């Protein structure tokens with residue numbers, strides 16, 4: 458590899474753009490090839506009805522690495538916030554429960570529960586901070602040792618507690634600590650969002666740590682994050698080509714030596730970095746014939762079926778939610794009235810049915826960011842859980858059923874909302890798969906569970922961003938530390954590629 462050698466990044470999602478920016482800043486010649494006619498992948502702002510813009514599918518920023526934001530100077534490149542630190546608001550007939558981190562701002566919650574919440578949130582933050590440090594590292598044996606040391610530094614009691622609760626389900630944990638059903642429902646939601654898990658599923662304590670950070674609304678929607686990343690990458694010298702779908706990786710003499718576009722064009726590269734999900738990377742663009750049979754089998758069995766749909770509504774005015782004060786409408790609204798409701802919503806997914814009473818995470822971003830909708834009108838964006846990819850009976854039949862079920866739940870909490878709808882779209886997992894080119898339409902490019910985590914993610918043999926075939930790397934959400942708009946996979950992958958290039962003789966990275 459020479460300084461002039463080209464690195465091709467396939468996919469311009471946020472991780473691909475982060476990777477491109479760091480590689481270009483290190484003086485490498487970088488070309489990003491994005492299939493869609495815009496960058497951003499699953500974190501874009503798009504018009505879904507004339508004049509109505511929505512963040513799709515991701516709608517809240519909560520785990521983005523502050524170091525990446527600072528190092529890539531994203532504020533200078535246009536990233537700003539319409540609102541930071543959203544509260545969580547659960548509507549209810551007897552008044553809403555409103556949480557601001559560890560504070561219960563409103564709601565009938567006992568003094569014991571208030572005290573338990575402070576303790577719970579503090580513990581979540583301590584454990585999440587340990588995880589966040591590991592998120593920013595390549596999962597090498599050395600970094601695993603650092604992770605173990607970080608856990609040890611929690612102190613004897615902290616370490617014991619983490620080991621005790623680490624694989625627990627949230628239901629049991631919450632039952633153990635809280636009395637308020639509404640509080641337990643709200644906290645349970647954070648362990649299951651984006652996952653095919655219910656609050657009684659093992660590991661939901663672990664998944665809840667991903668949501669310990671505050672939630673924010675970027676000004677201009679999630680596309681503002683990826684837009685700023687693209688500017689940062691270009692400013693560092695990267696070239697980005699949109700509307701350039703890659704059909705396959707070119708393999709010669711046992712190494713990936715470039716890419717072939719669907720247009721027929723071939724581009725040589727000293728290293729190729731894939732921002733695609735693992736199944737697309739290994740089975741579609743590379744091909745199982747270039748892989749060891751056991752490795753290919755493991756990739757095939759990487760669990761990628763999404764379980765979340767996304768609803769977008771264009772509204773002719775602001776709805777009213779039962780018990781929610783007008784000044785709290787712009788917060789993070791949730792429908793997860795108790796743990797049992799969330800659990801019951803999950804049950805049908807086990808049998809390939811959608812939930813007739815889905816769990817919802819709702820935002821009305823145009824309250825803080827009026828440019829997203831025409832004057833006086835509003836956008837509602839909702840995560841709709843549970844909606845299994847492989848729906849029995851198929852989504853052609855099922856889409857309307859889930860839409861009606863979701864509106865019925867919304868209407869119950871926001872009477873009259875239905876009459877305010879000007880336009881609507883519901884993206885079921887196969888729609889997400891098609892539009893955003895993610896196998897299974899999965900939030901994390903593949904289930905985030907302990908057996909698909911850290912040095913096991915996506916599968917052993919590819920967990921440190923390098924593929925088992927020379928010249929190929931991955932940087933997407935299917936790698937450690939998983940999905941959500943964090944940027945860590947992109948930055949970690951850039952480090953691995955740079956280290957390999959420094960070691961490699963002219964002609965490419967191992």
Ligand SMILES: Cc1cc2nc3c(=O)[nH]c(=O)nc-3n(C[C@H](O)[C@H](O)[C@H](O)COP(=O)(O)OP(=O)(O)OC[C@H]3O[C@@H](n4cnc5c(N)ncnc54)[C@H](O)[C@@H]3O)c2cc1C
Nearest residue numbers: 468470471472492498499514515516517703934940941942
């Ligand atoms: C319904 C839903 C809601 C979500 N909500 C949130 C949320 O509120 N907050 C949050 O933080 N996260 C959320 N997520 C998760 C988050 O959106 C993703 O985990 C994250 O965007 C993945 O980023 P990425 O860069 O790794 O991959 P992607 O964003 O998937 O980017 C991959 C890129 O590769 C491109 N590509 C694919 N195939 C090719 C090809 N052959 N040639 C060239 N380019 C190609 C794609 O077009 C895409 O641009 C949500 C996900 C879903 C599905």
